[in-house]
Amino acid sequence: MAENLATASYNRRHDLLQRLRTDGRLDVSAIAEEVGISRETLRRDLRKLESQGLLRRSYGVAYPVESGAYESELSARVDSNVEEKMRIATAAISHLGAAQNVFIDEGFTTQLIAQHLPESEHFTVITPSLPIAALHWA
Template sequence: MALPEPRSGGEDGAWTVDADDRRHEILSVARRDGMVTVTAIAHTLAVSQETVRRDLRALEELGLVRRVQGGAHPVESAGYETTLAARARRYVPQKTRIAAAAADLLGEAETVFIDEGFTPQLIAEALPENRPLTVITASLATACRMAGRKTAQVILLGGRVRGGTMATVDHWATGMLREFVIDLAYIGANGISREYGLTTPDPAVGEVKAQAIRSSRRHVLIGIHTKFGSVSFCRFAEPSQFEAIVTDTALPSAEAQRYALLGPQVIRV
């Protein structure tokens, strides 16, 4: 990590960094690595762990990070979103369990919408191969993975391709979705909040998700525990619109119960 230029120097030539520069560096590391730990950043910036904790509290109040035990995760916003490659490196065992549990909710569905993102890709792979399915997706990666299945008919939504997530958006995608009646939609979100609903950084992505929900009879929300309590830029749905929310056991049971009171079954795996 490149340190900022010294703000001032003592007689021994040691550099010092003011709070704004320090918090900028902390946020940069969190966004680069997907997480920042109190111990590591305190050592790198040569400040106390309590100073780092104060900085993280300040960044959390601004909605830029979400604190967890020992550190913090960056919050996705209009100015920042993780790439598909980054998502494929974090919490893979938990996401794999979430995907398997979500696939078990398929029921009698014959047409399925698979959202963009890494966990939805895992859901697609977990769907049964011994029965015919029509899979509609905005994700190029999911379309490629499913296209080789003899029992799957894959419909890739057209539109502008977002390089970070390798998924299509804009009116081409939403226009196609409006023409379908889909049995089941698997939907992800960048932020999941009881107060602010489901959010995503990009309005174009939010509209694809919203249209997929409108075009589907059943809806299942999938999300790793770090998504809960986070809020991004564009609201596209409410938790009450889903029959089930599938997450991992790191989401506290008390918090899961609060979401269940809104209507959906909450499955922790």
């Protein structure tokens, strides 16, 4: 039960951040009604996000503070926008040209790039990602 509440809180905060980034600001009373939660629950969520440095609150309004501090779990990103991520991976691979060394960072899209590198080419792959390092080059 506690895990479900934690997941619900996490998902609700994630949705708030998405709205905030899309709209540029959130009106506390309007969003609470729209989302179907109490104003106090919304205020708690906003306080938590503010303490993480992800937004700034001011008199019933919240504004985004962009940083790299918020990133969803890889497991949550694996199923979202897969077709688009595959198009990005394919485009990235097409730009490698005569590269011999390739740095591939962590993440699902970069994992798709690594999985689809042409086996006929001989690349030295440098990565901080264990799943990528464990692919067919090991």
